[in-house]
Amino acid sequence: MLIPIKDVTPAVGHAHIAGWIHEERDLGGLTFLLVRDRTGILQVTIPKKKVTPDVLAAVKDATRESVIECEGEVKATEKAPGGRELIPETLRIISRAETPLPLDVSEKVPAEMDTRLDNRYLDLRKPRVNAIFQIRNACLRAVSEYLWDNKFTQVQTPKIVAAATEGGTELFPLAYFDQEAFLNQSPQLFKQMLMSSGFDRVFEIGPIFRAEEHNTLRHLNEATSIDIEMSFANEEDAMQILENTVSYAYKYVADHCADALTTLGLTNFKVPTVPFPRITYREAIEISTAGGEPLVFGDDLSTAAERVIGEKMGTMYFITEWPTSARPFYTMPFEDRPEVCRAFDMMHPRMELSSGAQRCHIYPLLIQQIKSKGLNPDAFEFYLNPFRYGMPPHAGWGLGAERLVMTMLDLNNIREAVLFPRDRHRVSP
Ligand code: AMO
Numbered sequence: 103m104l105i106p107i108k109d110v111t112p113a114v115g116h117a118h119i120a121g122w123i124h125e126e127r128d129l130g131g132l133t134f135l136l137v138r139d140r141t142g143i144l145q146v147t148i149p150k151k152k153v154t155p156d157v158l159a160a161v162k163d164a165t166r167e168s169v170i171e172c173e174g175e176v177k178a179t180e181k182a183p184g185g186r187e188l189i190p191e192t193l194r195i196i197s198r199a200e201t202p203l204p205l206d207v208s209e210k211v212p213a214e215m216d217t218r219l220d221n222r223y224l225d226l227r228k229p230r231v232n233a234i235f236q237i238r239n240a241c242l243r244a245v246s247e248y249l250w251d252n253k254f255t256q257v258q259t260p261k262i263v264a265a266a267t268e269g270g271t272e273l274f275p276l277a278y279f280d281q282e283a284f285l286n287q288s289p290q291l292f293k294q295m296l297m298s299s300g301f302d303r304v305f306e307i308g309p310i311f312r313a314e315e316h317n318t319l320r321h322l323n324e325a326t327s328i329d330i331e332m333s334f335a336n337e338e339d340a341m342q343i344l345e346n347t348v349s350y351a352y353k354y355v356a357d358h359c360a361d362a363l364t365t366l367g368l369t370n371f372k373v374p375t376v377p378f379p380r381i382t383y384r385e386a387i388e389i390s391t392a393g394g395e396p397l398v399f400g401d402d403l404s405t406a407a408e409r410v411i412g413e414k415m416g417t418m419y420f421i422t423e424w425p426t427s428a429r430p431f432y433t434m435p436f437e438d439r440p441e442v443c444r445a446f447d448m449m450h451p452r453m454e455l456s457s458g459a460q461r462c463h464i465y466p467l468l469i470q471q472i473k474s475k476g477l478n479p480d481a482f483e484f485y486l487n488p489f490r491y492g493m494p495p496h497a498g499w500g501l502g503a504e505r506l507v508m509t510m511l512d513l514n515n516i517r518e519a520v521l522f523p524r525d526r527h528r529v530s531p
Contacts, residue, residue: 244354458499
């Protein structure tokens with residue numbers, strides 16, 4: 103039976119392990135192989151005069167990143183990683199790696215992001231890179247857990263669609279037989295339709311596609327969105343679910359990912375406290391203007407403005423009461439002051455993580471808002487019909503999974519938080 107490398111201790115006596123050769127050091131009479139599996143690194147020590155000719159031949163043929171298996175005695179030694187070493191009785195190369203390697207897995211030679219992504223299968227072998235995806239996995243598990251525990255039903259909505267959601271731009275067109283179709287930008291319209299169907303609370307974790315031309319450190323053309331929608335709820339109800347979901351995810355990672363956090367050097371990992379502070383859009387533009395990034399009512403927040411406000415706030419926070427003109431047609435305006443609406447953004451000091459709102463569930467008002475954005479209601483018939491036959495008031499949000507992981511782990515580039523990122527210049531691998 104193979105045992106995980108982290109479980110190899112002198113107490114097990116004899117061990118059978120398999121993994122990749124992380125490093126090889128030849129000291130004449132002695133060869134050291136550092137063997138890595140998903141759980142850790144083990145030193146295999148080969149005293150040339152004491153091992154069998156088969157072991158010697160295999161070691162001679164072994165190259166870095168080859169997959170090997172070996173079996174032998176485990177001994178305590180202070181000099182090796184984890185304070186133990188294995189002296190092989192058998193050692194076999196299962197899959198020999200060619201030389202030279204296209205990328206250095208031991209991270210002694212830093213590589214450009216493009217080289218790393220071109221050779222992502224090798225890049226992902228780095229313990230630090232792997233740790234990011236262990237944490238991403240824990241994060242999404244925690245999000246699902248929290249939402250299931252709070253009576254949300256997980257759903258899957260189509261990714262091949264006939265209409266835009268986020269304003270009619272940034273769509274990838276698709277060859278769909280003899281019809282016009284696109285890759286979906288957001289499950290927005292579908293999660294709202296499900297409110298009319300009586301689901302009450304739904305969530306989806308799935309891909310969203312945005313044909314954004316710009317290439318930045320925080321945008322992808324294919325991202326993962328965590329979406330919720332809830333009935334008989336307003337924007338404040340949605341914000342509470344959001345802050346609790348995010349802090350639950352942080353707590354879960356803190357409790358379950360200690361090794362991965364250590365690998366990433368995040369020894370001071372803090373769970374954000376709830377509730378997150380709320381400031382209005384007007385307060386946000388005042389802070390930005392006072393901080394040297396002048397904004398007027400109606401402006402979107404620039405990256406520079408987000409930075410100024412984020413520095414002032416110093417924690418996760420919400421921006422509420424947005425100008426109606428700056429938000430999508432499905433947002434509910436305040437009844438007594440329709441120039442502002444029940445929308446919010448949830449911000450990390452570095453960037454926006456989520457947008458949400460109470461939605462407009464009033465059919466004639468929704469038609470009017472679609473028209474006022476220069477869109478044709480006929481294109482939204484499938485979405486609008488549910489509003490004619492009994493639609494409860496509802497609210498929801500979309501939270502970018504990559505931005506959540508990126509900010510949680512203080513990563514500089516959003517591409518670090520995706521296995522195989524899709525950006526302006528990359529569709530492969
Ligand atoms: P929005 O367009 O603000 O809102 O998207 C919600 C969140 O999704 C993430 N995100 C992205 N992440 C990486 N690259 C991208 N190109 C990208 N685009 C979006 C961000 C963002 O905050 N339908 C609304 C949500 C709602 O109201 O329920 C929507 O899609 O973290």
